[in-house]
Amino acid sequence: MIRLAVAGTAHPHVEYVLSELAHQPNVQLVGISEPDPAAAQRYTGGLDVPTYTSHEELLDTHDVDAVAVCGEYGARADVVVAALQRGAHVLADKPLCTTLDDLDRIDKAARTADRLVSIMFEKRGHPVTIAARQLVEDGVLGDLALVASTGPHKLNRESRPAWFFDRTRYGGILGDLPVHDIDLVLALSGARAGSVAGRVGNRSLPEYPGFSDNGAVLLGADGVTATIEAHWMWPAASAYHGQYRMRLTGTSGTAELDWALGTLAVVTRDRDVHHPELxxxxxxxxxxxxxxxxxxxxxxGTADSLVATRIALLAQLSADTGGVPQNWSR
Structure with a gap:
């Protein structure tokens, strides 16, 4: 039996963990912590487990095997480090943390404790992603050369907590939204080193001068070049929270992934547009x-989680320093 604790319910992605429990008879939820009573009630109502206002109290009270970290972004690093120091593995929502210094603390704690840190990169589990990765692995697209992805999101401003618009508590848009696509570029390319540059803007929320509602990343990953854009300006009337898409261009073909529609369109040198079975x-x-x-x-695992986070935070650093490229390596 795996004893699981949930530290933080500030983001709806905590539902990924709570809903998974019905499929995991050998995982026992032993407790939940959340400093905001409203956020706690939103997700803990009806659950027959103790709740705490601090992760320290949760971890001091229960001996756990794993901790799911889904709290306020700027506070996540302290929770992750505390969980690791108590010998627990960590399953984290993205972003794992909001600063490079915090990432270094997490890296050190994971190595010292010899425990896992895993981010819920949910795009990996979509059928279109699984099929596209198989195409690349099988060489159907030839050598991967370019990746272009877009990550539009609805702001849903009325439901956002105050901390979301505070740069010191939220971090930055490039440390948050593009990390999924950065992770996929690394998974698809197998790249070990490269460079990253970022640019951000604020076109719709002048009352929050430290907040960016849009951003873009230029990522060099060995022989692959990726452009990743993300924003909080997706129209509220859309049926989707965001129509996330990615185009893979190789020397022998192209694949278009649409996560919102659940489609994968492929065209190669010897075959017109077709849709592989998912x-x-x-x-x-x-x-x-x-x-x-x-x-x-x-x-x-830990290595994948840390390198994708580091690149995302370096992209944010680049944007904060005038777009100066930053080097990265595994």
């Missing part, structure tokens, strides 16, 4: 918890 999805918290129960390593 398989079943993998739920965002499924692989991590299943791996812990089985005693195996999850697909997204």
């Amino acid at each position: 398989g079943a999805p993998v739920r965002p918290a499924e692989d991590f918890l299943t791996a812990l129960v089985a005693g195996r390593h999850p697909e997204v």
Whole structure:
């Protein structure tokens, strides 16, 4: 039996963890912490587990095997480090943390404790992603050369907490939204080193001068060049929270992923546009918890989680310093 604690319910992605429990009979939720009573009630109502106002009290009270971290962004690093120091593995919502110094603390704590840190990169589990990665692995697209992705999001301003618009508590848009696509570029390319540059803007929220509602990343990943744009300006009337898309261009073909519509369109040198058969999805918290129960390593481990986060934070640093490119390596 895996004893799981949830530290923080500030973001709806905590539902990825809570909903997964119905599929994991060998995982026991032992407690939840959240300093904001309203946020706590939103997700803990009806759950027969103790709740706490601080992660310290939660971790001092329960001996746990894993901690799911889904709290306020700027506070996540302290929670992650505390969980690791108590010998627990960590499953984290993105962003893992909001500063490079915090990332270094997490890296050190994970190494010292010899415990896993895994981010819920939910795009990995979508059927279109799984099929596209297989195309690249099988060489159907030839050598991958370019990746272009877009990550539009609805702001839903009325439901956003005050901390979301505070740069010191939220971090920055490039440390947050593009990290999913950065992770996929690394997974698709297998890149070990490169450079990253970022640019941000604020076109719709002048009353929050420290907040960016749009941004773009130029990522060099060995021989692959990726452009990643993300914003909080997706129209409220849309049926989707955001129509996230990615185009993969290789020497022998192109693949277009549309996560909102759940489609994958492929065209190659010898075959016109076609739609490969898609398989079943993998739920965002499924692989991590299943791996812990089985005693195996999850697909997204500490190295993948840290390098994608580092690149995203370096992109934000680049944007904050006039777009100066930053080098990265595994």
